[in-house]
Amino acid sequence: MKITLKVWRQQNANSKGQFKTYVADHVSSDMSFLEMLDVLNTSLIKKGEEPIHFDHDCREGICGMCSLYINGHPHGPQQTTTCQLHMRTFKDGETITVEPWRAKAFPVIKDLVVDRTAFDRIQQAGGYVTVNTGGVPDANEIPIPKKIADEAFDAAACIGCGACVAACKNASAMLFVSAKVSQLALLPQGHAERKERVEKMVAQMDAEGFGACTNTRACEAECPKAISVTNIARMNREYFSAMFSSYEVKVGGGGE
């Protein structure tokens, strides 16, 4: 296959970037999108040019590192991660435009690499369960209905890739945050910190500068892990009930 690539090149966070066009001959249709870029980069290095910088790690669709906004879609035209996208999805001779995720909260570091630590800070704000470590608990000690366990598992499938932010016209992070809120709110282990968690995570999400949700559902359509917007509704419920009823304390007792 022969592919023409229009790739966003940007020296660093402060410089102005622009598109550069590359032609990749001899692309195998079995290559993944990242492998195609690897081959192109090797040829750039041979020519003494600076290779194209992009994020990747596991290359098996589980880490969420690979990003890339390909031909108008996060992770390309299929509902999968960029590392799991194959060149057979494209036509011979096609021109493919590759851009970084675009969001105020995800600033470009270099070329196609963006800073997604905003997601880490949201997680650190409350996306965990505080437990004392100890012996392994018995598997059946805490009964959890199968339906609930499945729902929590589906939410936990979120890999934090940020495609939801990239797809949303408002660069909103609601799908990610709601998946993280849901996975713990649904399970008994998450109940102790349930209200505090959603309050803190939403506050951090807003502080990072993500947009608000307008329920276009673009995130759900583009999420590689098929996270549902049902989670966003659940987060809204969790948040409103937490804000209206979370525990407050007074010095000397008398909390509500």
Place this chain on the structure above:
Amino acid sequence: MKWLIDLFTSTLGKKLMMALTGLFLISFLVIHCTINAMIFFNDGGETFSYWGHFMGTNPIIRTLEIGLVAGFLIHIIQGLLLWRANLAARPVKYSVSKAPANSTWYSRSMGLLGTLLLLFLILHTSHFWIPNRTNQFTQGEELPLYKMMFEVFSNPWIVFLYVIGCVSLFWHLLHGFASTFQSLGLNHLKYNGIISFVGTAFSIIVPLIFALMPIAVYFRWID
């Protein structure tokens, strides 16, 4: 009190405000549409004027009207602020975007549709509501709304603008109705079907009845 301010300045709280005022405005549409549809009785405006008089003079309704104006203002101002904040969340745009593949155009255009509705609202209130209330305050008398309707809708351009307003309302409601429930957190597989059915039916029926009013007057289907 800090928690309440935190709530309503968060992105989720702002959406809550949009949803609550949205539902309130929807309830207003039901009443407005029902009373105005009285013109289709074709009784020379008798039933219409009876109810118009009731709405214009009943003290409870007049008090609620203050809430209605506040509802409109909150929905409009908050909507515009959210629109601006959401634009700012993506300072650099994509050069290629295939948004139509993942969402409907009207769900992405609520700001635009809302702005069209705002322009329509200004036109519409300056035809009827503002002059009528002004006259009530200054002269203590209501204006003959039924007669005024025939004057206003004798101009084909005005009729056209009213129809455009109704079409904008249709698209705005088609996304907005169901969207309010999602923003309120009311998403449940047992009820999603009925919400989307009622939402779609409402978005078609109400704007259609509204649009038929200027058209019927213009073509003298009623007199």
